[in-house]
Amino acid sequence: MEKREHWGSKFGFILAAAGSAIGLGNIWKFPYIAGENGGAAFVFIYLICIALIGLPVLMAEVLMGRTTQRNPVGAFKKLSGKPFWVAVGSLGVIAGFVILSFYTVIAGWSIGYIVEALKGSFSQFSDPAVSSAYFEARVGDVNWIVGYHTLFSILTMWVVYAGINKGIEQGSKIMMPILFFLLIILVIRGITLPGAEKGLNFLWSPDWSKITGQSVLIALGHAFFTISLGMGAMMTYGSYLSEKDHIPSAALQIVFLDTLIALLAGIAIFSSVFAMGQDPAAGPGLIFHTLPVVFAKMPGGAIWAVLFFLLLTLAALTSAISLLEVVVAYFVDERRWKRHNAVLVFGCIVLLIGIPSALSFNVMKEVHFFGKTWFDNADYLASNILLPGGGLFIAIFVGWIWEFDKVLIELKKGSESLFDTYPIIIKGWRIFLRYLSPVMILIVFLHSVNLLESAWQQVQSSWVIILMLVSVLIKVFQNKK
Numbered sequence: 001m002e003k004r005e006h007w008g009s010k011f012g013f014i015l016a017a018a019g020s021a022i023g024l025g026n027i028w029k030f031p032y033i034a035g036e037n038g039g040a041a042f043v044f045i046y047l048i049c050i051a052l053i054g055l056p057v058l059m060a061e062v063l064m065g066r067t068t069q070r071n072p073v074g075a076f077k078k079l080s081g082k083p084f085w086v087a088v089g090s091l092g093v094i095a096g097f098v099i100l101s102f103y104t105v106i107a108g109w110s111i112g113y114i115v116e117a118l119k120g121s122f123s124q125f126s127d128p129a130v131s132s133a134y135f136e137a138r139v140g141d142v143n144w145i146v147g148y149h150t151l152f153s154i155l156t157m158w159v160v161y162a163g164i165n166k167g168i169e170q171g172s173k174i175m176m177p178i179l180f181f182l183l184i185i186l187v188i189r190g191i192t193l194p195g196a197e198k199g200l201n202f203l204w205s206p207d208w209s210k211i212t213g214q215s216v217l218i219a220l221g222h223a224f225f226t227i228s229l230g231m232g233a234m235m236t237y238g239s240y241l242s243e244k245d246h247i248p249s250a251a252l253q254i255v256f257l258d259t260l261i262a263l264l265a266g267i268a269i270f271s272s273v274f275a276m277g278q279d280p281a282a283g284p285g286l287i288f289h290t291l292p293v294v295f296a297k298m299p300g301g302a303i304w305a306v307l308f309f310l311l312l313t314l315a316a317l318t319s320a321i322s323l324l325e326v327v328v329a330y331f332v333d334e335r336r337w338k339r340h341n342a343v344l345v346f347g348c349i350v351l352l353i354g355i356p357s358a359l360s361f362n363v364m365k366e367v368h369f370f371g372k373t374w375f376d377n378a379d380y381l382a383s384n385i386l387l388p389g390g391g392l393f394i395a396i397f398v399g400w401i402w403e404f405d406k407v408l409i410e411l412k413k414g415s416e417s418l419f420d421t422y423p424i425i426i427k428g429w430r431i432f433l434r435y436l437s438p439v440m441i442l443i444v445f446l447h448s449v450n451l452l453e454s455a456w457q458q459v460q461s462s463w464v465i466i467l468m469l470v471s472v473l474i475k476v477f478q479n480k481k
């Protein structure tokens, strides 16, 4: 077997993991869901979810990876060996395939929009109707959409092919500072536009009336997606860490960077959107429909547009490599493949599975499976089933199944002094993992498979039953050990 690579430094790991976390979720999704759910009030709830659930689960994933030095399947195999838990790891690898296959399609649009911006295509956009028609025409063109999807997939393969140090770590060390720099420029551009303060007010003055049970669930679901939790991506990155690294501090820094970038993206986008008199609640189309109009109205707009879509592409690329790395690590560790072969073979397979997702916007628009297009199915399966399911089981595994004495020994490696000084941290972490995270994730999970929407009342009463079932399951697993 090839010798396992390790991150060159803790800083390299933090940049790579922050690169995984910071992606389309931060720059495309966070601003529009915050916009739709009451701005500051939503941001507040989101921050609580990140701190109370995201951070503990992130620590759990990284710890499982570092302890076992394996991909998700190998990690569960080493720590438990029970077929059930190995299956949980396999679902992570499958989720990697599925998410990557549609993520590259959206990331491809972003590369396409860099090219459109360079060509000056946005300069004639007078209102969002024109720009959305333009967008529809682009994604309606099979060559355009499949071409950029392929290009982005090749870029992803290229980085992962070069390995952990020379590819992912080095790539993140180059791309993350550029990303940060571009975002700062765009924030300065945004907040210095006349009328930008309306955008900032929108983002910072809480409208508590817009907060509903639904928005709390959206905040929690997004907290998971944005930190790349629930499928072993962070576990895999953790598996290239060595024992001297301080996991709690690394996790805190990753979460901090991810949140910072999401907030800065919100500032850059909303200050410009308000200053240019556009609709902040445009939803998913905010970036591809509304922003080109904003750029058209700005002096030097084409340059800002190029910078913005470059930012989005880099963010997506550092996330996509973490998804491909999960798949590759599995084949390298468990099936003894050579990294290069695994990258080429599975990179191409992901590229092919992504093609029907790309075609879902044109020739396969009307082809529905289970009432949805291929793209929507892939997104739904990953975001609403595989990720919350994976997150739930990871929290249960580390909270309940993995012997806590052993967990403690592993966690303390590299961070002895923290736990000696503040034992409360470790107690709190365990309580969150054992109770708060599983219950909250379960709520999100049931919600996202639509069980809660129509029959909220009814399901609320069946909560007791569900919780009882879960505790019985946990007991069964514990006794089997």
Ligand code: TRP
Residues within 6 Å of the ligand: 020, 021, 022, 023, 024, 025, 026, 224, 225, 226, 227, 228, 229, 230, 231, 233, 319, 320, 322, 323, 387
């Ligand atoms: N976190 C990334 C984003 O915000 C997406 C992502 C990358 C991801 N790897 C993941 C999400 C693993 C879930 C699991 O866009």
